[in-house]
Structure formats: structure tokens, C-alpha cells
Amino acid sequence: MQRILRRVRIPALVGIAVIVVALALGCREDAPAFASAVVEPPSRMPEVNLVAGDGQPFRLSDQQGKVVVVYVGYTFCPDLCPLAMSTLGNAYDRLPAEVRDGVQVVMITADPARDTPEVMAKYVNYFDPSFTGVSGDPATVLETLASWGIHPERSATGANGSYFVSHPTRMYVFNRDGLLRLQIAHDLEPESVASDLELVWREGND
């Protein structure tokens, strides 16, 4: 009798173990993955100490506790920058309210000669009133961007003194500890951007 039970028990235990492992693997596969490039391990970027649209100092380190998305572009940018900002606005709207409160979108100008803090404020407000536009003394802005490895270059000057500026293809996402966690491609769909931002926000919450 005991032998029979044992005979039944061992295969049953093996069976349960197989099911548990399968479920675990299954869960891992179901776990949502980032659509963006993940920075592993999350890294610290040089400090940003510039001027926000309201004229107040803007420091990246002051944003700790929030997930911060930094986009580097400029307001005269005719094509990609407004698209990227629209994507961020759309993604931001998709976030659940509790997550949205913990996410700050920041645009730093790559063209501080034309984009004063006031211009930046007006520009980002068009995409979402909660977004922060950042500029400052042109030399300081460009030094800060250089410390991030970003070197905006002006195009040749066209009619009426207009020019264009090169800017990064990716947006930077910092986790709640202020560490660079993701780099979002500029053409990622808003749905994926929202899902990635929520994942970073949840990382700090679990």
C-alpha cells in the first residue's frame, strides 16, 4: 500500500514541479518588456544646472523621486522635435493618474541662442502644461549638453538669418533614483513610450 502511494507520490511531485517551473517560465515570458534601449546598470549622468521656463533654477538632481524624461531639441525645429514632443504629450496622457504624477517631462534646448527660458516655457506648454522647458546662459547650456556627449551643430545660415540645429535621436529616461534607465527612440509609438515610462515608475515602487 505504502509502495503504491510512494509510486504515485513521486510522479505527482515531479508533475507539480514541472507545472511550477512551466508557470514561472510562462510568467517570465508574460512579464512586460521595455520597447526602448535599456541602460544596464542604470547610470548617473552629469548634473544639469540650468534655468526652467519660469526663471527658476532647474537641476536634474532636484527631480529625484520622479521618473524624468529628457528630450533635447529646439523650437525652430520644423519636423522631428514637435513630433517627439507630441509623442511625449500623447504618452503622458495615456499614463494612469498615479503614474503621471510621478513622471516629469523636460525639454532642454539644443539652441540656447534663440530659445530663452520664456520661449521654452511657451513651447512645451503647447504639448502639456506640466512639461518643463529648460534653457539658460548659452555657453552653460552647450557645456552641459557636451558633458552628456551631445554636440549640437548649426546648419549654414539661410534666408533672414535662420538656421537649423542637429539634435539627438533619443530621449533620456531617468529612474526615481536619478539614474539613466532608458533611451527612447524618437519614432517610438506613444503607446510603447507610455508603457515604458510606467515600467520605470513601477521599478521604483515594487
Added chain:
Amino acid sequence: MMHTPKAARRLILIAAIAAAGIFATACSSDSDEDAEATAAPVEATATLAAPAAPAIEIADIRARATPGLENENSAAYAVITNRGTEKDRLVSGSVDASVAGRVELHTTVKEGEMMRMVQVDGWDIEPGASLELMPGGNHVMILELAEQFVVGDTFTLTLVFEQAGEIEVEVPVMEIATSGMATPGAMN
């Protein structure tokens, strides 16, 4: 009265032909609607078939709404198809001074991890081919806007082609989203 059966038969035949005709028209008008829906909105399509000139079709034209800054710019996107038999080339554009200061043709290019804007002097359109002006790629840039572009506005854009000459199109101002973006051409 003697002819009633024959007349009745004839009537039935006529009715059947008429019914078939109605069905056929109904079906064909259905498929016409489908074709229009998948191709492009009618009002956004302008066709010019000047004698002995290639026909250029401009579909899905739209311009980006703007935040309302001083001296801001916008971009127009469209699908331009050469329905003719000769190669054509989009060489320039213009708008009335009440809309904007000038119009330029630009393409967004990716250089390593940076994007930049390059002005171009035109794009060839082979017979039967389409030129796609899309966010993140080729676009018609509208500079020095006289007034903010607000969703729902429209303005007249004149596009100039080497063969087809000047074509005027009404351009609706829209919120331009990321979807349907071009993959910017890499440049080395």
C-alpha cells in the same frame, strides 16, 4: 390580348435586366467608395492634366499645427504620385505672404546619434512612382509663419514641378502624430 404571355415574358426579361443593372451599379458604386476610402480623401487630391504634361496627383496633404511662437515654422506632408509617362521633379513651393514668409524643401537625416535638417533642391518622381513626404523624412517646410497654424485652418500651397508646372493645393492644418513616420535616411 393574345400576346399577353409573350408581353409578360418580355416584361419579366426587361425587369430582370433592369434589376441586374441596378445591382451592377450598386456594386460598382460600392467599390468606388472603397477605392476612395483607401486611396485618399477627395478634397486633398488635386490632379492637373495639362496637355502634353505628366499628370501629378497630390494626396493626403496636411501641415503640422504649431505652438504659436514668434517666427515659427511648420511642415507639410503628402504623397505625390506621377501618373504621367515622363519623369517629373518637385522643385519648389510657395505660399501667399499672408500665410508665411517662404517655403523650402528639406529632408531630415540621421547622422550617428544625431538628427539634422538638410535643404534639398528637389525630388525626382519617376512615372508611376510616388514621392512620400512624411514626418521624419522629406517635407515641405513653411517658414516664418504669419500666424499660428491651428488645427482646422487651411491654406493654399503652390507646388512647382519641372514638367507639370505649378499646382495649387488646399492644405488642412492637423495635429501630426508619430505614426506613419519615415525612417530617416542615414548619411555618412
